[in-house]
Amino acid sequence: MRRISPALVHSLPKCDLHVHLDGSVRVGTIRDAANKMGVRLPTQDLKELTKYVQVPPDCRSLSDFLKAFEVFYPVLKDPEILERISYELCEDASKENIRYMEVRFAPVLQAREGFPMEEVVKSVLKGLKRGGRDFKIRTLLLLCCYRSEPPITSIQTVNLALKYRENGVAGIDLAGDEAHFPVGERKEAFLIAKKNNLPATVHAGEAGGAENIRFALEVLGARRIGHGVRLREDPDLLEKVKRERIPLEMCLTSNVQTQVVKEYDLHPFREYYDLGIPVTINTDDRSVSNITLTSEIIRAIEYYQLSLEDIKKITLNGIEHAFTTEKERADLKREFEKEFQELGID
């Protein structure tokens, strides 16, 4: 196998289908936002603040992972700040040659009195559009229904996604605490999306079992699965996912940090890839996890003995299953294939 340099991985064309806006905020921006919103942070020193809002590489606990979000969550509920973090995410992603990115967040969590969900969505779209233009990255937005919020808010979220679908919103997602909230409660919202042919992905088989993946596919109409780590617990379902080529949005470091898997080498990524399931590599929360897509791809190469040809295939899986138009998928595929070829990767 040829030696793979980090610089080469950095230069590869990339797509990231599973990116949480609120987990991808620069630490300096968190400090600025807190000062603007009058929220007291544990410290003003950037290096110190990093320890509160990013987990260390050796994080092996869901509660430590979630604690990082708690520190800065109250400071994002502002139109200018949401626009800024969306814009900056485009810049950060473009620096490692991510050319197509689907960004997701739950509007219900950023709304407050005087700042309703629709305005929240408009602020994020504004930042993504401006960032997309300035940094030459194609971005689309997925709106997350949130498990611990009342089911009515999921219906409102789907309706908002439908309203803005021609204007930057590509689909919906179901996020939040999978272990403690029954997935069935969101059926009504997801059926509205299904009826309107609005693409859906669902976080499933992460903190919950394979039965949530089955429900997401068979009842909620999910076209992709976020994580899907626990799929292997149900061999029949594994066979169905393989047969129907259902893509899995895998997020390696996130899974280790939240202890969905104990360590990287126990992750089923390679097993699913070898079965022919269209797996993809994604960041999840680039800032909280202190990672980039480049560092995640390098990890995958090292832990799962992947070649650059494998990385090309995995990248093209993402393009093939992107929630965009058929034309854009074809254009991106052509563009990416050409670049891989120029780098000598077939």
Ligand SMILES: [Zn+2]
């Ligand atoms: Zn996620």
